[in-house]
Amino acid sequence: MSIRVKRTGSYRILNTNKKSISIKALRNYIKHIEQQNGLFDKNGDHVSRNDFMKRVIGQKNQGIAAYKIAISFRKHEVKEYKFHIKKIVREMMGQYEQKNKVQMDWIGAFCEGKRPCCNIVIRGRTHADKPVSIKKKNIEQMEYDARQAKNSLYQNKRILFVSTGIPFPYWPIEHSIAKALNMITHHSLTINQGDDILQVVQEFNPDLVIVLLGHNGYLAEKISLIRQLGVKTALWATDDPYFIDISKEVATYYDYVFTIDTGCIGFYRSIGCQKVFHLPLATDPEVFRPMNVASSYCSDICFVGSLYGARRIAFFNSISSYLLTKKVLLVGLYWDQIQNYSLFQDKIRLGWTPGEEAARYYNGAKIVINLHREHNENQNQFLVPALSINNRTFEVASCGSFQLTDIRPDLHEFYTPGLEIETFENPDDFINKIEYYLKNENERKKIEMNGLKRTLQENTYEKRLRQLLDICFS
Known part of the structure; x- marks a missing residue:
């Protein structure tokens, strides 16, 4: 569930014999936004909390009920939608007014912390001139409207x-x-x-x-x-x-x-x-997805990709003797260059592999190897460093498969090693990790499921394109 809305309190400004309520006293009612910057409402992005409080005080004799609610986003979605949170909230509140036939006055403040959310204080009256009452069914409707607003941000672009x-x-x-x-x-x-x-x-x-x-x-x-x-x-x-x-x-x-x-x-x-x-x-979850596959795709260890580049060739040659002792599939171009190729022929599937076929090999493997290219390959005369992970990382995880990858500095931004993915540092570490995870299926399955869940939440092409559009249209 990408957006949650919940009621976090209510403050009824009752009829009172007092002629006025001080601004200082009213701050106690809406103190949860007191320290927030960037307040906004339905009409603009530069809102005075004092003006809002004065409006509430001005109708105290009508028994106005002031509610506070919080609309929260998953942490990764805050980055994705932070340019549009105000638009989403305004659409949500506008839909609420229209569907419930009420007149609303509200003020919002976005809080970007451990649990990012937008706090909103609402006051209002129905068309029958009664105070607004926000119940569970209203909150559910707000949540639905907020998601609809999020999904429709770029429909007309x-x-x-x-x-x-x-x-x-x-x-x-x-x-x-x-x-x-x-x-x-x-x-x-x-x-x-x-x-x-x-x-x-x-x-x-x-x-x-x-x-x-x-x-x-x-x-x-x-x-x-x-x-x-x-x-x-x-x-x-x-x-x-x-x-x-x-x-x-x-x-x-x-x-x-x-x-x-x-x-x-x-x-x-x-x-x-x-x-x-x-x-x-990213990954396309319609292509790279969990599936049952024929036995011809099954292996203990699998690598889908080409055998080229000095680093990759050296690595696989260094572990070739070990791989010969396992049920291995090496799929892609140039695998006839591997050391002891004649012994590997029944373990090699030569040729370019379409995504749908790669997904079958990933699903059939107990452990999928991921090995990145060196930054100085091809046309990089300025030796710009390669710090980020490849698309294979997302595609393997999207299949719900266990992945053992070499380390890139940016990996931790997308997956937590030992929880959603596993890493190795050198050939000896690789062999030790293979032996451990082949023997510990339950632990392997937990990592697979965690990696799959995070991938579908954060690393699909739909998510990437929304991030791109957010930046270009912010």
Whole structure:
């Protein structure tokens, strides 16, 4: 449940013989917002608590009931929706007024702490001129309306997504992105970088153009013209830092640059990009999901990916003798390069693996290996460090599979080692962890379920695209 609404108290300003109630006394009634900044109400973002209290005092003889409620968000959703919390609250309160035929006066304050929430003090009268009474059914309705407001934030935005047009390995990611955009907005369109983007922009009239990868100088020049039309533009650099030599040539043409690696943020800013944000890849839970698979996909240990790069080749060669003693599946390109290949042939499935097929191997494995590439591979002449995790991390977890991964500095931002994922530091540590978790199935299953739960809450493409839109339209 992503949004919770609860009643946290009520204060009835009763009829009284006193001529007035002091501001100081009334502060005791609404002290839970006394220390908060950024107060807001239905009409504006700069609200005086004193004015609100005076309005309450002014109607004390009518027996106004003042309630306080709290609308709370999961911690990860505060980051996602913090630019829109006021809009969500206003929509929620507006729906409440309309459905219950009441006139409301309220003041809100957002609190960003261990349990992020927005505290709201409400006063009001019904159309029958009676004090508002907020009951359980009203709270349930508020909760529903708040979720509806959250889900409809970008329904009317027009989003143009420009894919690479390259089948491998980008098409599955692009398909998931396009699908997520269709879930978020009623007006999204996907084209390839080879299409006439200027004509499409003139016909489609987008609010935002999102370009994946963007390694096309001709396209970058078109982006400059699109910006002159007043259309926002965003580059999602999904091959960082490995091809940052190419990305740096086009990044400055865009309003926003989103990189999948935090190690690249400073680099982009150093070349003149002013709005740079970390936006990792994610998972498509319709593709990568728990499922039963045929025995041909089952293994004790599995790795899906290509055997290339000096570090990856060296690692697998160092554990090759150990792997020969286990039920192992190595799936992907270039595995004919592994040491003792002739002994591994029955454990190797050569060829590129589509996402649906990879998901079957993940589901059939007791332990899935994840090993990141070195930062100095491919085209990274400035040796920009690779600090963030790859999309395989999210995809394996999304299958509810146990994952043993090497360590990236940003890993703890997404998963807690030992609770939602497990890590290794070197070949010896890898072997020790494999032996331990093969023998401790219950512990392995707990980590699998924890990783799956967090992934579905935080790391889907729908979540990523909402984060991107929040930034671009904040």
